[in-house]
Amino acid sequence: MDTINVVSRTETFSTCQRPLPCGHYCGGVANEVSCAPCMVRGCQDHNYHGDGHCPVCTEPWTSKPVIQIVCGHVFHSECMRQMLTNRWHGSRITFGFMLCPLCKNSLSHPDLYEIMSPLMHLYDKIKTKALTRLQHDGLFQDKDITQPSGKYYKDPAGFAMDKYAYYMCSKCQEPYFGGEGRCQDEVEESDPKELICPLCSDTTKNKVCSRHGSDYLQYKCRYCCSLATYHCFGTTHFCDPCHSNHTVVHGKPTANLPKCPSGPCGKQLPGSSCPLGIAHPPTGEEFVIGCALCVNSSSF
Incomplete structure (x- = not known):
């Protein structure tokens, strides 16, 4: 030619x-x-x-x-x-789209700076959130990070951003923690309009830590008297067993749920003492226990 x-x-x-x-x-x-x-x-x-x-x-x-x-x-x-x-495919925020399709290195180029600048800002924001949570969970010494054979050897940021899932709130357009990454493989893709952070969905009940905001609030499982480990559908916090059986408990009428003390997966526990040792609303309602980083609720 x-x-x-x-x-x-x-x-x-x-x-x-x-x-x-x-x-x-x-x-x-x-x-x-x-x-x-x-x-x-x-x-x-x-x-x-x-x-x-x-x-x-x-x-x-x-x-x-x-x-x-x-x-x-x-x-x-x-x-x-x-x-x-x-940007990313699906509801979970990932950043593979910012890498070369052939060699997976950065797409860095002067003529792409304007469009990449806000994306890099979002990446840095989520990386900071994920590393803070990784530190709180005591996982900086995980074998995947410390051992040469580990998938994320000497890369705690990569490990944290793979382990924890973050989503973009459809209302305030801010990223929020949505549970562990494996949750994404176990539930159907969400409608982007259904992705709502705890603040916008009012699951915080106006309880926000004065030091750490809403990112590290500790919730009770909505369906039993256990600590929540997952935040799904933009509105619901689950413990691990209830999350694994979310099709059984999620959406069940409040009147049909067990009373406190209630066990995972709709089980009624004997006695009258809550396993969490706290007073909380009836099973079926969202409830904030406190800030996980403060380890108490005194900073609300």
């Missing part, structure tokens, strides 16, 4: 028209900070020549302006922007 054809097929898409050292015109984005490699077949010693195809959309390189990201791989600029705009 000659230079004239390459230019004529791409100039409609606001391509960069600066001449490259080889003498051919650049096929990258107009006004880009750094030019993409020459796309003319046989000119440069790489596979990104004019009759090749973008790995993402499989359309010819010359059909749209291209960019070369920091790892060296080349893609259509439009494909990268669309991937970043679409």
Whole structure:
């Protein structure tokens, strides 16, 4: 393919028209900070020549302006922007979309800075939340982090963000803790409109820690007298057994639930003393015990 054809097929898409050292015109984005490699077949010693195809959309390189990201791989600029705009798949916030589709390195490129900046801010916010929770749970010495054979060896942030699931609240547009990541594999995908943080869904009952906000509030399981470990559907906190049997207990009329003291999965316990040693509303209502980081409720 000659230079004239390459230019004529791409100039409609606001391509960069600066001449490259080889003498051919650049096929990258107009006004880009750094030019993409020459796309003319046989000119440069790489596979990104004019009759090749973008790995993402499989359309010819010359059909749209291209960019070369920091790892060296080349893609259509439009494909990268669309991937970043679409963000994560499903309800749980993940960040694989910010990595090169071929080598999984960062998508870093000056022309993507504007769209990536708020995404990096979100990533840093969730990483901080996850590491704080990991420290609270005493898991920094987990074998997956400390042993060379571990999946997240010397990467506690990667371990924490895999272990804990965070979701985007549909009302305040802030990320919130939604339980452990394995929960995502056990329940159906949620409607984005149903993703509501504890504050917006009023499960906090206006109880917010003055030091740590609402992220680390400790809840009673909605369906028994146990500590909750999962927050699902944007409105409901479960202990592990009730979560595993959520189809049995979730949505059951309050009148049909056991009274305090109540055991997991709808079991009525004998006696009159609550296993948690606290006074709480009837089973079936959300209840905040206190701030897990403060280990008490005195900071409300």
